[in-house]
Amino acid sequence: MEVPLNARSRREPWPKISIEKLTQSFGDLTVIDRLSLGVADGEFLAIVGPSGCGKSTLLRVIAGLAPPTAGRVRIDGVDVDGPDPRRHLVFQEHALYPWRTVYKNVALGLEIERQKPEKVKRKVAGLLTLVGLEQFAKYYPHQLSGGMRQRAALARALAMEPDVLLLDEPFGALDAMTRLTLQDELLRIWLDSRKTVVLVTHDVEEALVLADRVVIMTTVPGRIREVIPVTEKRPRDRGSASLAALKRTVLGILGIEPVIGNVRVPDTNFSI
Amino acid sequence: MADRVGTAEAVARGGAAGFWHAWLVRILPYAVALLAILAGWQLSALLFPAYLIPPPRKVFSRLIEELGRPAFLVTLGRSFYRLAVGFVLASALGIAIGLLCGIWKFFRRAVRALVSILQSVPPIAWVPLFIVLLGFGDAPIILVIIIAAFFPMTVSVMNAVEQVDGLHLDVARVLGADRAQLVAKVYAPAVVPAIVTGAQVGFGNAWRSLIAAEMVGGVNVGLGWFINFAGEIADMTAVLAGILVIGLVSALLDGLVLERLKRRLLRWKYL
Numbered sequence: 108m109e110v111p112l113n114a115r116s117r118r119e120p121w122p123k124i125s126i127e128k129l130t131q132s133f134g135d136l137t138v139i140d141r142l143s144l145g146v147a148d149g150e151f152l153a154i155v156g157p158s159g160c161g162k163s164t165l166l167r168v169i170a171g172l173a174p175p176t177a178g179r180v181r182i183d184g185v186d187v188d189g190p191d192p193r194r195h196l197v198f199q200e201h202a203l204y205p206w207r208t209v210y211k212n213v214a215l216g217l218e219i220e221r222q223k224p225e226k227v228k229r230k231v232a233g234l235l236t237l238v239g240l241e242q243f244a245k246y247y248p249h250q251l252s253g254g255m256r257q258r259a260a261l262a263r264a265l266a267m268e269p270d271v272l273l274l275d276e277p278f279g280a281l282d283a284m285t286r287l288t289l290q291d292e293l294l295r296i297w298l299d300s301r302k303t304v305v306l307v308t309h310d311v312e313e314a315l316v317l318a319d320r321v322v323i324m325t326t327v328p329g330r331i332r333e334v335i336p337v338t339e340k341r342p343r344d345r346g347s348a349s350l351a352a353l354k355r356t357v358l359g360i361l362g363i364e365p366v367i368g369n370v371r372v373p374d375t376n377f378s379i
Numbered sequence: 380m381a382d383r384v385g386t387a388e389a390v391a392r393g394g395a396a397g398f399w400h401a402w403l404v405r406i407l408p409y410a411v412a413l414l415a416i417l418a419g420w421q422l423s424a425l426l427f428p429a430y431l432i433p434p435p436r437k438v439f440s441r442l443i444e445e446l447g448r449p450a451f452l453v454t455l456g457r458s459f460y461r462l463a464v465g466f467v468l469a470s471a472l473g474i475a476i477g478l479l480c481g482i483w484k485f486f487r488r489a490v491r492a493l494v495s496i497l498q499s500v501p502p503i504a505w506v507p508l509f510i511v512l513l514g515f516g517d518a519p520i521i522l523v524i525i526i527a528a529f530f531p532m533t534v535s536v537m538n539a540v541e542q543v544d545g546l547h548l549d550v551a552r553v554l555g556a557d558r559a560q561l562v563a564k565v566y567a568p569a570v571v572p573a574i575v576t577g578a579q580v581g582f583g584n585a586w587r588s589l590i591a592a593e594m595v596g597g598v599n600v601g602l603g604w605f606i607n608f609a610g611e612i613a614d615m616t617a618v619l620a621g622i623l624v625i626g627l628v629s630a631l632l633d634g635l636v637l638e639r640l641k642r643r644l645l646r647w648k649y650l
Contacts, residue, residue, distance in 0.1 A: 172549055192555040202546040206568045206647045215564065216554035247647045267554065 123148040123303045124169060124271065129178035131164050138164050140328035141178065148270075149301040153314035155357065156324030156332075162307040163199070165329070166273045169305065170196040182271060192216060195269040197260050199276045203248040209259045210235070210244040216267045234262040238292070254285035258292075265296070274306045278313065287345075290316060294342060311357050315350055316343050323360050333360050409630075433616045442620040451605070455624070458589060458602040461517055465524025466585045470578055473529050477536025477577075481566050482558055487537065494534060502527040502588040506596055520592040520601075527588035528581035535580070539573030540566055572648070575641045582637060586629050 122145035131139040138161040146152050154162050167173045169180055171190040180187045182194060203212045213234055217227045235241045238258040248256055257277055264272060277293075278286040294317055297304055308314050314321045315337055323332045335357060339349060417435055424434035433441075445451040480487035502523045509519035543566055551565050593603025602621055609617030642649055 170553055172552060190552045190555065192553070194553075196549075196553050198546055198550065200546065202544075202550045204547060204550075204565075204568070206571070208647075215551070219551070219554050219556045219560050219564065249647075263554075 122146055123150070123182065124305070125181045125184075126165075126169070127179050127181070129165075129168065129180060130176050131161065131168060131173070132176045137328040139168075140330050142330055143178075144322065144331060146303055146305060148303055150320070151297055151304045151306070151318045152320050152322060153306045153308060153318035154322045154324060155308060155311055155314050155361070156329065157326045157361065158309075160324045160326055161329030162324060163275050166196060166275050166305065166307055169271075170194060170273055172196070192220065192267040193269050194271040194273065195264040195267050196273040196275060197264050197277050199279055203256055203259055203263075205248050208245050208247055209240055209251070209255075212248070212259055213262045213266055216263060230266060231262075234266055237265070237296070238262045252285070253281050254289060257281065257289060261293070261296075265300075270302055272302050272304045274304065274308075276308055277306075279309060286310070286313070291342070293317065298341065311354055311361075312345065312350075315353050315357070316345055321357060323357060430613070431615060433619060438616055438619045438623060441616045442623055445617070445620060454600050454602060454605050457517075457600045458593065461520050461593075461601070462524060462585060462589050464517075465521040465589070466528050466582060468521075469525040469528035469581060469585065470532050470574075472525070473532025473577060473581070474536055474574055477533050477540060477570070477573075478562055478566055480537045481540030481543070481570075482562060487541075490533065490537065494530060497526075498530045498534075502584070503591045503595065506592055510597060515597045517598075520589065520596050520598065523588050523592040523596075524585045528585040531580035531584060532574070532577035535573045535577030536570050539570040543569045571644050575637070575644060578640075579633065579637055582633065583629070586625070590625060 124144075124146040126142060126144045128141045128143055129139055130137065130141055142165070154165070156162050164173065168175050169182075169187065171187045171194065174188070187194075203209075204215070207215065210231055213231045214227050217230060222230075231244075232241070235244055238261055240255060240258055240262065243251060243255060248259070251259070257280075261277070274293075278289050281289065290313055297317075306314065306317060311321075318337055321335045321337060323335065324330065325332045335353065337343075337353065339347070343350060420432075420435050424432045426432075429437070476490060480490050505523055505526060506519060509522050513519045513522070547565050547569065548561060551561055556564060589601075590603040590606070593601035594607040596603075598604050602624060606618050606621035609615075609621065
């Protein structure tokens with residue numbers, strides 16, 4: 108399944124998301140400091156950085172959940188002012204409603220849009236199949252594993268047919284095996300739909316395996332430290348030498364030396 | 380806590396034996412309590428003359444006799460009617476105001492202030508005023524029940540609304556929910572456990588205030604009146620029969636109706 112990276116060919120005059128000199132503070136604390144960034148239509152962008160560097164805040168601002176303190180965020184050239192279902196944020200913790208079954212959780216957005224029940228039914232059934240949960244439609248979230256819950260959250264996001272998908276450490280709480288599976292599934296879904304994706308993650312390898320570009324942020328106040336393009340064709344081999352080299356570069360920029368004494372550990376699943 | 384663990388273990392073991400074990404664990408404390416009451420009562424009956432403290436046997440047979448009398452059934456029915464109207468109105472009002480507090484911060488502060496002032500007044504203290512305002516009859520008693528059941532429901536729902544998970548609200552906002560939809564899809568289902576708690580506490584309050592209001596409210600029908608009247612003619616057997624009805628009915632309503640309703644409403648928690 109060799110897929111060329113063709114984000115550029117589909118680029119429109121405006122970048123899909125354009126962030127201009129965005130500053131975000133909470134009282135005296137400046138979390139994001141004059142950050143500028145453009146995300147092309149159909150691009151898969153990953154953001155990595157130390158804990159508390161404002162990555163999640165950045166996503167909340169793009170999602171329209173927090174108004175920027177200064178600067179602006181535009182999507183398709185239009186200023187963001189409030190949440191919009193076409194721009195979906197998938198949260199860190201599985202934010203499923205415990206009182207709703209998997210089916211009802213996925214259907215919530217469509218319910219809010221007051222779509223016809225038959226249409227909702229068809230759509231939700233299709234999405235549950237897409238994420239492999241068709242047999243768990245009637246289960247409640249607490250009856251599912253963490254991976255299944257995050258799949259349901261992803262299906263709920265896809266139900267809105269967003270053109271921008273914002274993912275806030277979606278696989279952070281999962282075990283390593285499940286995380287790998289879900290990364291592959293996310294990639295498959297993205298390759299099919301070519302939505303614009305902004306993924307915030309702690310996992311450098313996750314960023315390198317999935318993204319077109321990896322943005323590395325500084326510690327608070329968050330600025331862009333460096334942007335690393337990943338040009339390798341997808342699906343990428345997690346064990347490849349070029350990816351390992353990139354990983355070393357990224358970790359180096361983040362100030363983490365993947366060497367302990369004389370033992371080199373470049374190929375362990377190193378995450379920060 | 381201990382009996383809860385016991386129940387869980389029994390259910391985990393599964394099967395008919397598990398079911399009966401769970402039942403026993405739930406029923407046993409009630410049986411012990413009931414036996415203690417009966418024993419104390421029987422003992423006092425032995426010490427005092429029967430016209431002061433009639434023995435349980437006599438009271439039970441009087442109760443069965445009363446239950447066959449239409450006048451007693453009318454009295455019971457009227458008490459239930461007042462209770463039902465007052466409790467349902469109070470709960471609806473409490474839920475509505477509690478939810479409104481969730482979306483309107485100023486209103487929440489105002490209601491908190493109001494609650495802290497009015498909550499300490501025993502509902503029964505309002506009876507003289509209500510009788511003058513509304514006249515003798517069902518109205519003042521129902522109003523007392525509303526006051527009794529309203530505060531626990533309101534406070535319970537209001538507290539739960541404040542504790543709704545911010546993440547759950549954010550998700551709904553991202554999905555495009557407006558304020559009304561936030562209330563309907565997030566706040567309301569999230570506070571259902573609190574509504575159940577509010578209903579249970581409110582029901583106890585309402586039931587107590589009902590009897591008290593009927594005793595002092597100048598009515599001539601109702602369980603409270605029945606007990607009061609029996610007291611005036613020194614019919615202690617009837618007094619105790621009335622008290623027995625209060626205890627049995629409230630235990631029955633709480634244990635069977637409210638507890639079942641709770642499990643039904645919170646199915647997602649018990650599955």
